[in-house]
Amino acid sequence: MLCHYIWGESVATLSDVAQSAGVSITAASLVLSDAAGAMRISETTARRIREKARELGYHPNAAARRLARRKSDLIGVLAETFSYTIALRRLEATIRALLNNGYQPLVWAADWSDSKWQFAHGILASNGVAGALILGPTNPTSKMEIARRLIDADIPTVSFDAGDGLAGAGVDRRGSFYDLTRAAISAGHTKIGYLEPGAGKSVDTLRVDGIEAAITECEGDVSLVSLRPFAVAASPPPPAQSARELGFQTGHLGADIFLDDDDPPSAVICYCDDVAIAFMHRIQSAGLGVPDDVAVFGFDGLPESSCTYPPLTTVEQPVDQVSAAAVASLLSFIDDSDTASEDYQLFPGSLIIRESSGAIPEYLDTADQDQVGDRREGGELRSAQ
Amino acid sequence: MLCHYIWGESVATLSDVAQSAGVSITAASLVLSDAAGAMRISETTARRIREKARELGYHPNAAARRLARRKSDLIGVLAETFSYTIALRRLEATIRALLNNGYQPLVWAADWSDSKWQFAHGILASNGVAGALILGPTNPTSKMEIARRLIDADIPTVSFDAGDGLAGAGVDRRGSFYDLTRAAISAGHTKIGYLEPGAGKSVDTLRVDGIEAAITECEGDVSLVSLRPFAVAASPPPPAQSARELGFQTGHLGADIFLDDDDPPSAVICYCDDVAIAFMHRIQSAGLGVPDDVAVFGFDGLPESSCTYPPLTTVEQPVDQVSAAAVASLLSFIDDSDTASEDYQLFPGSLIIRESSGAIPEYLDTADQDQVGDRREGGELRSAQ
């Protein structure tokens, strides 16, 4: 078997293929690179060239090709940390979408200090990436700044969950939190808590807007209280190693605040599933029951949300749709650097009612029920409520 | 601000830098590529060159550099699916380690059908990757075959959790399952269940060996029963979308087998944390208690294992160590393609005793306690057992 390792000694090059097929390098190149000009080569010759290429185990040298074409098929994929589960699912979907479209991902994982940015930018620039996708940081301000810098450097860039004039795609967080809040109100809660994100994350105004909109709209006597773990914590916990662990910390601290409260909310909507999982955990450790003592709501729809005790009411993100849309948006941006630069697509999440929220009348009686019903298999009851 | 996009019109090249610094291209190249020959350039000149490079926003064209050097700084990172949490944590640690060593990851995520392999190999070959790291598939036979093919193609390759003559690094699964079993025996269990992995995964003989070794060693009257979800399931569940969901399926099916058993084991050691989480979930849904009706043990040490109800006894994998060792092994393989080709390093896991297993006398009384004690913070008791 021939050695395929492209920089090895016995590697077949285009000129080897051309020679052994008895054609010019031009002809071989045209055929093997699927260039438009390939139609000028007769089908018989083309077949012979492809045949020889296979025999010799020919693989085009990507570096040479990029140099000659003056463009790269590499796309930068910038992630903050892989521990944030939803970002990971996006990463996977994104990589698949890129590969399917003939691009290759150059993945970058780092916290976004300024020096890291220099480093990342250097790598992206050196590789002449055709574009970039920003998965993280989750902090919208940093995300925006990174996107701006890349675009200033003429790198077509698209981001997730950004908006604000940046091209990309995301889930409708405002709508999702509106739905969660409406569900809580419909279940009769009149004092609703919102457990905010952890240290280093800025407030997400979209989530808050959604919650407030639902409260305003219902015109009932419903109040909102914010649980701000990191603003209140007497002794801040050690910095979390990952976004996931930060989520757990946040949930635990939020539960401590809840437990210290003389008149706590009867329902708590958490920033995300990670937070909700840890919140429930500590609430239960203290001897309280979910949903009897407090109804809990998450956001993200992680697979494990169906295996928590009790199973978690949450909103599932349409990960594949969002990733595909972001990649599509990037590709159209690359092809036509003007049009798509502000194309931002929002996708709705799907509310999944499970046991952690208690029964939700509105969603058991309306057309919504079917949509919700399908997903209930994941969440058996341990005991009736 | 100058445009940095490497294939754009206004991009600075090496010759621009040389010209503006008033030196030859050779001199500029020597200085800016940190070549050994750079010492021949005077410090003053070198400084001027670096200065100009910065002013012009020069970034070396990676494609040109790879072509001229006849070698690439890209490393293929092959993952099966990102949904397997431990693989993800490894992916992250691996990418960081590569970047820190001056390499860039070319990440590949796919199930490993034969056509996908062709595709992956084509990309790796075209890019002339300096080496490859195999994170997945988790199936050892496929992993081995992929590694062999890559090595046959002269691509230095290292894998995780492989062994069997393949270079790489991994966690000591045999030792970990030995520890888990010893803990179960020490807690007085005489009938121990092992919940095997899901569909498509082959039996892991190392895990089984570890369990059997501990049972043999104790010389007591301890028996082992295997719970084989997918061998028994009357109607196989729909194929899981991800390794993580497969783990949950496995746990649920395992629990069904357990619940149907007239004389079930009093302790169940699960293939991994995902399986254990879902196993506990369904056991509890059926009205049984953990650990009172069955003690449950996991493996991996995922962050969420401390937030389950009850917190999960498990073995934590030394992810960072394993990843760093795998990368180090690969780099030495690349530098010296003979020596390191069979260098396989095993790292021990750390047993973490939490509530799901009930109290373990041996680990409360011995020197092990300290090691274990540190990690207990994650697992509060809801109620005393």
Add this chain to the structure above:
DNA sequence: CTGAAAGCGCTTACAG
């Protein structure tokens, strides 16, 4: 319709 030749932006042996 064809193929020789220039050129992509680097690195590095080699001649001065």
Add this chain to the structure above:
DNA sequence: CTGAAAGCGCTTACAG
């Protein structure tokens, strides 16, 4: 010690 020049493996205008 220095810099002109060859060469890496492709693509693609351009002359025949």
